[in-house]
Amino acid sequence: MDLLSKTFEKSTTCFLGDNDELVHTFKMVHVKIDENISYHIQRTSRPNYEHMIERSKKGWGGFSDRRYKMYSDEKSFENAIKRIEKMAQKSQS
Numbered sequence: 001m002d003l004l005s006k007t008f009e010k011s012t013t014c015f016l017g018d019n020d021e022l023v024h025t026f027k028m029v030h031v032k033i034d035e036n037i038s039y040h041i042q043r044t045s046r047p048n049y050e051h052m053i054e055r056s057k058k059g060w061g062g063f064s065d066r067r068y069k070m071y072s073d074e075k076s077f078e079n080a081i082k083r084i085e086k087m088a089q090k091s092q093s
Contacts, residue, residue, distance in 0.1 A: 003029060003085045004078060007043040015046070031084055033091050039084050043077075051077045053084070 010024040017023040026043040033039070040054040050070040057065040071077035 003031065003041065003081050003088075007041055007081065018047075031088050033084075033087050041081060041084070053077075053080055 006029045007026060009027045011027045012024075014022045014024045023045055025045050029041040031039045031041070036058040038056050040056070042052045042054075044051050050072045051074075053069050053071070055067045055069075057067075059065055069080070071080065
């Protein structure tokens with residue numbers, strides 16, 4: 001599983017950039033750690049916007065605990081993705 005490369009996959013959704021060119025957005029990556037915790041990773045393709053990671057933790061009656069973290073620093077975002085990937089690999093073994 002290579003989550004970092006998956007965050008660079010382009011989606012079919014796009015927007016007009018500064019020079020009126022079409023800019024494709026990136027696909028959201030979903031990672032399930034176990035039956036209770038999942039992550040949703042979204043890389044931004046817009047300049048001056050932040051990348052986002054959402055963690056959902058299942059509580060009574062569904063996903064009750066959602067936390068979001070925004071990343072403006074590329075290195076911090078990639079390090080967080082690597083930590084999530086390690087958790088996912090650990091839970092599969």
